[in-house]
């Protein structure tokens with residue numbers, strides 16, 4: 167047993183962390199996160215050059231990583247910096263393009279953006295609820311909602327129903343109706359509407375590829391949350407030491423001490439379940455552990471976000487203060503790829519399996 | 521024991537309902553429903569409609585032009601008011617400074633200031649908190665020094681809600697450094713037009729502008745603007761905190777939020793199922809409903825006791841703690857229910873008129889974030905617990 171990162175991953179982590187600490191500080195992040203294009207294109211290219219995206223893909227497909235642990239390392243660092251770059255759609259696209267045996271050089275070099283269009287207004291989380299439909303000659307109709315990175319995408323990878331199964335299609339962004347917008351927690355997305363829109367069939371019967379992309383995305387989001395919770399916790403602890411009321415640091419009040427300890431406990435638990443989910447990715451139990459992780463993150467991220475604000479008092483309610491932005495992202499992660507209850511249902515459904 | 525309203529109370533309830541149906545403008549209701557920010561004009565418009573009816577200053581005694589309602593009547597009013605999606609009355613003049621002047625103001629202050637609060641000519645804001653003095657309000661440092669017929673004020677206030685619309689501010693200032701911190705504080709009225717005052721906006725977590733910082737540099741304020749005696753401001757501040765506690769539980773607003781969440785959950789679909797038929801979501805909602813039903817009665821019991829004893833007791837801190845938690849829980853559900861549809865930054869859709877979720881839900885995530893303030897201001901929930909520990913537990 168060894169919980170240390172391999173040398174390669176440690177290096178990956180150090181490289182990305184150092185890069186973000188120098189080039190992607192919170193003030194910069196906040197200056198780009200809330201106005202179009204809702205990310206920083208030049209930083210995106212730099213990260214591609216650093217090889218960060220290739221770390222998300224295995225060697226056979228032109229990368230040098232691709233395991234759950236690689237994904238965890240990258241997204242934890244991104245979460246730490248509160249990155250609003252469209253790395254999640256990129257990761258999910260690599261999984262799908264791999265499965266479809268498509269070339270992804272442009273994606274990994276950062277020259278083409280792909281967005282993954284699965285969720286719909288009435289099918290926010292569950293693949294089996296999808297109603298977007300494909301005709302026999304591969305024309306799509308339907309609406310995809312909250313497509314992360316959809317505001318800047320060149321291509322959409324779209325899950326649509328064909329008869330009694332789900333296929334995966336690729337659509338040129340210019341062929342669809344795209345309504346771009348910014349997100350309350352920073353970053354961009356789009357509503358994407360298809361009306362007999364021509365598409366290319368990538369994967370026939372794509373259920374298991376889609377599940378894999380969702381599981382990988384879920385591990386990524388959980389890792390991102392762990393990175394964000396670490397920062398939020400640290401800022402909170404520092405503030406408890408430094409802020410004085412009634413002539414003493416507020417950190418000397420036992421009620422706040424105990425609640426900070428509860429935060430720490432939940433963060434450690436979240437880190438553990440995320441490590442487990444990352445290690446199961448690609449295996450037969452991937453979905454079960456991804457759901458366990460996402461359920462726990464849904465609970466812990468809310469606790470950490472709300473307690474961090476409360477224990478700061480008014481200051482963390484302000485746009486100026488970094489915690490407010492971490493808190494927004496921590497809360498809104500529960501609205502992506504399945505919320506606490508959705509994943510709890512999935513774990514409940516598997517109580518009898520081992 | 522009888523949980524029903526008396527016939528007079530029921531008649532009063534119908535009167536309130538009728539008034540709201542006839543007088544509450546639709547364009548205001550739609551903004552309140554959506555949870556969007558009201559403009560100053562809308563607040564002023566509603567202020568004058570209530571004023572005309574004589575119901576603006578619901579908390580004022582009859583002799584100062586209030587309706588002379590009992591606590592139960594105030595409660596009925598609040599309940600109906602929220603049900604109708606009427607906007608909150610801006611509290612700083614009407615519900616804060618008004619009662620202070622009734623008790624501590626000179627005749628002249630009462631005669632000149634109170635009518636201008638009612639007419640809406642003056643918009644007051646509250647200058648208590650400072651960067652270094654939040655929960656520990658008594659440590660405030662903004663200084664007022666006597667110089668002839670004036671005080672010269674230097675320092676900084678912060679978190680000044682709706683200060684951007686105000687022309688006046690009531691402040692707690694330090695007039696003495698002798699003795700206990702509480703003994704050197706005075707309550708003073710300041711014209712925001714006075715030279716040396718600068719107001720700067722603070723942007724809140726969800727992006728809105730509702731609070732401000734106010735800087736004072738050698739601001740000259742006539743001595744006549746002092747309320748009560750010099751160095752007795754703390755008594756006034758405490759009076760204000762304990763005086764008006766009707767509505768502190770926010771029961772009306774929570775009832776409104778509960779109804780909203782039910783509507784959303786019955787509209788939102790997860791596949792072919794309505795969200796409200798999902799047992800996990802339904803369980804969350806049912807639990808808050810139980811808490812709220814209990815809180816309605818807790819609130820009424822405390823109102824009743826206040827009516828019997830003449831003043832509310834320290835146990836009203838229970839209303840603040842639990843009331844805000846219930847409301848925050850409901851705002852959590854209202855956001856959660858929308859799933860991915862809650863994610864857009866409201867107002868970022870440009871020309872598109874594509875619908876996101878059920879009507880009036882575009883601000884649900886923003887409202888959830890903004891409402892985290894409820895357990896922080898007006899004495900944080902931690903401070904309320906400290907009060908209960910001291911006054912009720914005798915530990």
Ligand SMILES: Cc1cc2nc3c(=O)[nH]c(=O)nc-3n(C[C@H](O)[C@H](O)[C@H](O)COP(=O)(O)OP(=O)(O)OC[C@H]3O[C@@H](n4cnc5c(N)ncnc54)[C@H](O)[C@@H]3O)c2cc1C
Nearest residue numbers: 476477478479480648649654655679681893897898900902
């Ligand atoms: C949106 C908003 C609007 C506001 N509007 C106004 C306004 O119009 N006018 C005005 O004057 N003020 C206003 N306030 C200020 C508000 O009253 C203060 O934020 C509040 O008093 C808390 O002070 P603080 O923010 O400095 O937090 P702090 O007092 O620094 O508290 C930080 C944390 O420590 C905890 N804490 C402090 N002391 C203790 C203790 N003894 N035991 C246990 N825990 C403790 C607090 O509960 C909190 O969790 C507003 C605040 C907000 C957020």
